[in-house]
């Protein structure tokens with residue numbers, strides 16, 4: 001093969017294979033594939049750490065961003081609430097649905113329980129399955145976006161995808 005042919009082949013290969021995802025984002029991508037979902041994790045040069053930053057990066061409404069919030073139950077279990085970025089979560093409503101008091105989780109608890117850092121906690125791919133509550137308002141959007149393991153990675157999905165992959169209880173989670 002000539003040098004020209006060789007460099008053509010290299011450039012074609014580079015063009016065909018997208019750059020690899022960060023390991024934590026790849027874990028989320030693998031979890032999606034393992035569930036038979038053809039959803040694609042996307043990394044952004046800009047931060048997607050907060051719901052507003054994610055909305056800016058994606059170019060959608062903040063309400064379309066899925067916040068993945070971890071709470072700690074009185075019994076020490078991690079509880080996942082996936083909520084619209086437009087809503088504040090009513091902890092009392094979650095506690096009532098759970099039948100147990102809940103409190104905020106600290107950063108270490110979030111990492112230990114999910115395997116991900118705050119700002120990148122995804123709705124799936126955790127170290128173990130988590131009891132999950134899903135914000136009913138997310139069903140009001142045709143598409144939504146959730147964190148995918150890092151503060152730069154998200155994926156697009158539907159509320160039906162989210163409910164299916166988390167096996168979550170759909171309820172009103174927003175503060176009145």
Ligand code: 5CA
Pocket residue numbers: 048049050051054065066067068069104105106107118119120121145146147150151154
């Ligand atoms: N990637 C974005 C959008 S997909 C994201 O993860 N947003 S989030 O809202 O789900 O994650 C940030 C949340 O983590 C905050 O709403 C807050 O509830 C929680 N959080 C932020 N800082 C801390 C902290 N120091 N300790 C505990 N929880 C925190």
